[in-house]
Amino acid sequence: MEKPIGSPQTIADFFAQGYRVSGTFVGGGRSLSDLIFDRNTDFLMVRDAYLSPITDPAKIGAYYPSTILAKAQLDFVITLDQKDGLRRDQRYALGNYTFDLCLTVPFFEIQGRLHTIARTFDPRGFLSTDAGQFITLLDVTARCTFNPEVSYRGGAAIISRAQISFLCERPAETTG
């Protein structure tokens, strides 16, 4: 298969406070996920940032060649390619147990798959005692609260734990 045409950089959709920012992540050699999970940095650099309101996400309202994003205010980030949303350690091994989760952050309902090493899933414990400001879900769909027809899909989403209001495990789908 031939090599695709396009930038090898990570382009992601960042969501915060009702805005969608599409841009190229500048990590100086580190992956987007590694930098988001890094507790020693409070900001992310995004190059060629295109700003859209989430109510009209295809409308490009503004362009900024270089932008700083405050990690504390970030609701979530979606990457189309799953590997762009995984930390270095996750790229080697994801947890053996998976749980389909549904959660809400401001303006969005997000569904995705959590990989963990724990056999059982305890939502309360997951939110209160687990380490890290962010969580990673795979094969994600984020649906806009105001307009459920507007949805975003991606290989991975990195979600701010502090912004989560509701969290639940989705029951397995049944047929018949």
Add this chain to the structure above:
Amino acid sequence: MARILIIDDSPDMLAMLRMFVERRTNHEPLLARSGGEGLAMAFDKRPELALVDVMMPGMDGYEVVRRLRRDRRTEGMGIIILTARGQIVDEEAALKAGADRYLSKPVNMETLGEAIVELLERGGAHGAGRTALLPVVSLKGGVGVTTVAVNLAVLLQQVGPTVLWDLSPTSGHTPLFLGLHPKTHWGLYLRDSRQPVTAQLQTHRCGLRLLCAPLVPGTYSGFDPGTITTVLQALSADASFVVVDMPPTLSPVTAPIMDGAERILLLSGDDPPSIQSTLATLQALQSRQERIFTIHNTVTPEKRPTTETLGQLMRVRFDGSLPYDSNQALALGRGVPLALAKADSPLVLGLKEIVQRLLRP
């Protein structure tokens, strides 16, 4: 070999796509680094296809696509949106803006190649249903502009839905040729544009739709270029051909018609005033030279110079020639277009040849 316009603000992407277009598709790439530059190039060079990035400073790709689709010169071209914004909403926005295809970056070369081939083969998704605008013009009266426009429109109606627009500012005569009464006309639209201009169309029994000119000249305010464009868009909506019976003048008001014309049918007689007007028109329309279709129309029964002789004399290459036809006066008197009244008459046969040439790709 087709011309493929690549609009992308990233020099790396431009270089890669250029190489791809040149080496893999064997077409000619045209490169633009911004939406504005791309639009100017598209209007000037009229490429068959455009690859448009979405995220560009200044004018974004969606706006570029919308403007390409709005302009008659580029409305039918194939457009592929290439973007790193890979969400469903982005695909919907791209298609809504008027793109034929949406591909998210990084783009698989095979997929891109297939999309290019497919769109070029069908002449763009809009190409299949594209409306051909055909103004018929002469700066000198009495050379048969209305006769040619009416009969041409009747013949084209046999090929596909056609609208004839009588743009005469002074009591247009097209209804007479078709046996219709100008009950509705564009003057009423100019007076009150709350109703669409298509509400003013009349339909001839052959299916040809006619937008008449007001019967009494000077009673309605004139057109401006914006209104001309709006009317053209409305008339083109479900027509394969729009034939315009042009007034004997060239002005900025009618420029959108000349700019958007598939072919400009320039009629010339062989009398000195007509020769002078034809040469002056060719000079005035020099920038649209490629699209001018020059026709020698003989309107008197006396022996006249042949088209070849006239061409040599004027140093003009005539694309078509129409003989004098006495049946035309009879057909006009009966209010039946000659193309329907006597389909094998010399003038109609000459027009049929012209139609065949116009329809050739």
